[in-house]
Amino acid sequence: METFLLFLLVGLLAQSVDGALGMAYGVISSSVLLALGVxxxxxxxxxxxxxxFTTAASAGSHAWHRNVEWRLFFPLAVAGVIGGVLGAYVLSGIDGDVIKPFIVAYLALVGVWILWRAGHDMKPRRIPTWIVSPLGVIGGFLDAIGGGGWGPTVSSAMVGAGQEPRRAIGTVNTAEFFLTVAISATFVWALVTGHWQEAGALQQHFAAVAGLVVGGLIAAPFAGLIVKKVPRRVLNYAVGxxxxSLALFQGLQLAGVL
Structure with a gap:
């Protein structure tokens, strides 16, 4: 029960941040699990x-509040699924820590860029559809590898490119549902075919997963409303x-400080 309640709080916090800023559910949840030796x-x-479960609720909230840019959603979702399936298959056979230093550097650079844009109050601009496909493949791959790279990679890139934060966050969060289903299905396939040797450890963490689900479901329905109400410039600052902060946290983890 203690494990369930702990991860309920983790899921609640992580989904509140993710729903409002388009990232961090996976990073926060994975970091806690990895810190416990998973x-x-x-x-x-x-x-x-x-x-x-949480992305389904969050996607519904964003769609209800009209935060989704549908012309970008479809190519992003398809590309994300492709990258996610590939990443899940690769991760089930290798250690994903190899690429983490590159992710940390990317997060820091894009964070600084977004803060610079917010400080100069640069107006949103229409980004072309073709950009989101390669972005979705990369984001989906990194998400499966790192357990939470979709939002930091894709939301940050779209906001950095000039997309209105509310639309970027809503679109990315909605597409994430399809990505998550595809990655989970790939892990199941890897388990069934014997490609994933450590899958038995999942049974030991059922309480943690259940807590993440319940905590995330409590916070997810408010995602669309929060993004809709918060001013654009404030969202830019918050994302940056x-x-x-995520880059610093993961950098300290890599250095062995945390």
Missing amino acids: PPATASASVHAAEV VLLI
């Missing part, structure tokens, strides 16, 4: 199992600060 593949599978 193997990377098991942590990623656990988080994505929980996200199947969060990205730099």
